[in-house]
Amino acid sequence: MRVIKLQIARRLVQMTALALLLAIPAVSRYGNYLAARELDQNIRKWDGTVQGRALKAMDATFRSLPKGEKERAGEKVRDRKAVLSYTQSLRGGPWSVQLAGLSMTDPLAGAESVVAGKKVARVLVISLIVPVLLTLVLGRVFCSWVCPMNLFLEITDRLRGVLKLLELPPLDIKFSRTTKYALLFTGLVLACIFATPVFGYIYPPAIISREAHDLVFGIFDGAEDGHFNAWMSGLTWMSLLILAIALFEVTLSRRWWCRYICPGGALYGLIGVARPARVVLKKEKCTRCAACVVVCPVGLNPMINRMGMDCDNCGLCISHCNDDALAYRLGRAKQRETVAGETSTGRSAS
Amino acid sequence: MSRSVSVAFSVVVGGAALAGFGSLRRGNEAPAGMRRGLGLLRPPGSLDEPGFLARCIRCTRCADACETGAIRLFGPEAGSSQGTPGIFPLVRACNLCLACGDACPTGAIEPLEKKEDARMGLAVVDKRLCVSHAGTGVCGACFTACPLRGKAITQGIRNAPEIHADHCTGCGLCEEFCIVDEREGLRAIQVTSTRRWSGASGGLRVRPCA
Numbered sequence: 001m002r003v004i005k006l007q008i009a010r011r012l013v014q015m016t017a018l019a020l021l022l023a024i025p026a027v028s029r030y031g032n033y034l035a036a037r038e039l040d041q042n043i044r045k046w047d048g049t050v051q052g053r054a055l056k057a058m059d060a061t062f063r064s065l066p067k068g069e070k071e072r073a074g075e076k077v078r079d080r081k082a083v084l085s086y087t088q089s090l091r092g093g094p095w096s097v098q099l100a101g102l103s104m105t106d107p108l109a110g111a112e113s114v115v116a117g118k119k120v121a122r123v124l125v126i127s128l129i130v131p132v133l134l135t136l137v138l139g140r141v142f143c144s145w146v147c148p149m150n151l152f153l154e155i156t157d158r159l160r161g162v163l164k165l166l167e168l169p170p171l172d173i174k175f176s177r178t179t180k181y182a183l184l185f186t187g188l189v190l191a192c193i194f195a196t197p198v199f200g201y202i203y204p205p206a207i208i209s210r211e212a213h214d215l216v217f218g219i220f221d222g223a224e225d226g227h228f229n230a231w232m233s234g235l236t237w238m239s240l241l242i243l244a245i246a247l248f249e250v251t252l253s254r255r256w257w258c259r260y261i262c263p264g265g266a267l268y269g270l271i272g273v274a275r276p277a278r279v280v281l282k283k284e285k286c287t288r289c290a291a292c293v294v295v296c297p298v299g300l301n302p303m304i305n306r307m308g309m310d311c312d313n314c315g316l317c318i319s320h321c322n323d324d325a326l327a328y329r330l331g332r333a334k335q336r337e338t339v340a341g342e343t344s345t346g347r348s349a350s
Numbered sequence: 351m352s353r354s355v356s357v358a359f360s361v362v363v364g365g366a367a368l369a370g371f372g373s374l375r376r377g378n379e380a381p382a383g384m385r386r387g388l389g390l391l392r393p394p395g396s397l398d399e400p401g402f403l404a405r406c407i408r409c410t411r412c413a414d415a416c417e418t419g420a421i422r423l424f425g426p427e428a429g430s431s432q433g434t435p436g437i438f439p440l441v442r443a444c445n446l447c448l449a450c451g452d453a454c455p456t457g458a459i460e461p462l463e464k465k466e467d468a469r470m471g472l473a474v475v476d477k478r479l480c481v482s483h484a485g486t487g488v489c490g491a492c493f494t495a496c497p498l499r500g501k502a503i504t505q506g507i508r509n510a511p512e513i514h515a516d517h518c519t520g521c522g523l524c525e526e527f528c529i530v531d532e533r534e535g536l537r538a539i540q541v542t543s544t545r546r547w548s549g550a551s552g553g554l555r556v557r558p559c560a
Contacts (some may be wrong), residue, residue, distance in 0.1 A: 001373075023412075024414055025410075025414060027414075028413070028414040028415070028416070028419070029419065032415065032416070032417065032418060032419035034417065035417045035418065035447075065414075069502040088415060088417075088449060090414070091410075091411040091414040091415050091453050092409055092410055092411040092414060092453075092455075093409070094408065095408075095409045095412055096407060096409035096411055096455045097409075097411075098411060098455075099452060103455055105407070105409075105455045105456075109407040109409065109455075110456075112407065113404075113405050113406075113407050113456040113458075115457075116404040117401065117407070117456070118404070119403040119405070119457075121405070121454065121456055121457030122457075123454070123455055124455060124457060126453045174475045194430075195400060195403065195404040196361060196403055196404060196430055197404075197406070197407050197408070200407050200408040200409075200433060201408075201433070205435075206407075206408060206409070209409065209410055209412055210408065210423060210433050213410040213413065213414070214423065214424065214425070217413075217422075235425075236425045236426050237426060238426050316527050
């Protein structure tokens, strides 16, 4: 029961991140209209459409917050300044976000910006503090708890089961787990040579954050021009890259991106290599049913009790353990970590 | 898969990235019909172009912070400028609220203290198009729109605008409110910038200007 709660909590956090991804640009547009004093007029003009309803819902939410309303001539009116300060406190996406004064940036973005710009900005260091500290303690939890790409790939991964039912067993090509560290290094060198953060173009959370921004802005731009159904007009072909990765994973290599390629996951893994919070096996309870091996999204083998850098502490192995033999523990790793625990998984799975 | 294959794989991917990036760097023109030959406007406080492209992580935070919605992001068609912010006064001009400098997590846009410190570009009047200069009317729209009116723009006879380069921030409000509307969004007063386009053409995610 405890463990099911854990997975529900994880899904809730993922969904919240996804909702914020779409809400933040929408709140930004709401703030634009409010600052330009066009809000009430737009709510009236767009009544009944999705855009109008979204504005109305945001308006109701911000008014219900403390100081959101003030009295004027016996009537409750919106406190414009207070609401604007609320709307301005939300910025960005999973690549770099600001939530009510708390600024957080993906360490990969920070590393690239430093390498490409050859300068360390103080704002950047400040916004790296929280993610780096969290990763030092909890490991690669961004991947399992926040990353929208991981959520998408976890869902599309179920399609492999459908393919199996259809007697079309998908391939599972194994790559080396060191690939992602090599790619991380290559990318940082490229960023240094080109003086441009190159991962920003292809890193899925960055793409998703920009696509969501463009999608929402496109929807509101459409409304300003009188087109209320311009749904996909904001999306660019970068979305196809996301779909291509998912397709590749479903048909050719299970969880290919997160296991072997993702440079962001590689950096999170490197930062969290000595994390105190990790999954530990109670050997005396384990009946070696291998349920954990089947379910592990990054393809590790929890039964040998040596979770390397790749483990993202998602807890699926704990949830699926039939014998209550796996649990989170605080403490240092007993054995020396292999690089990403590659040898262990490769052998046991094949 | 053996280690050598893995290394070969990353070399191939790195090479592909190199080739792809090389192709992104080609092209140096503005989107058709928008700001042709006028240079690129970045948010107030932005570093010089090479420094900006190096530090900016393409994260959308400045665009979310923008009070007027003037900051828009370039799409993938813009090559290496993809995801970077640009301002097109004909769509919407900057009102110098300076929230973008506050929002930038990497210092690509440096926070400014006063709006007078911003230097995005320089407004230039086309005296043949301007109704006040040409003598066909009395306007003064740009003077009224200017956030530093009296300093950046002063008025002469028939409200004819004079720009003062040492005070003009290049915010583009004068361009947005100029009453002259020639074909392809040509206004009598336009903001020019020395920033060249480093990406390929096009790709700004804005609707075409009315």
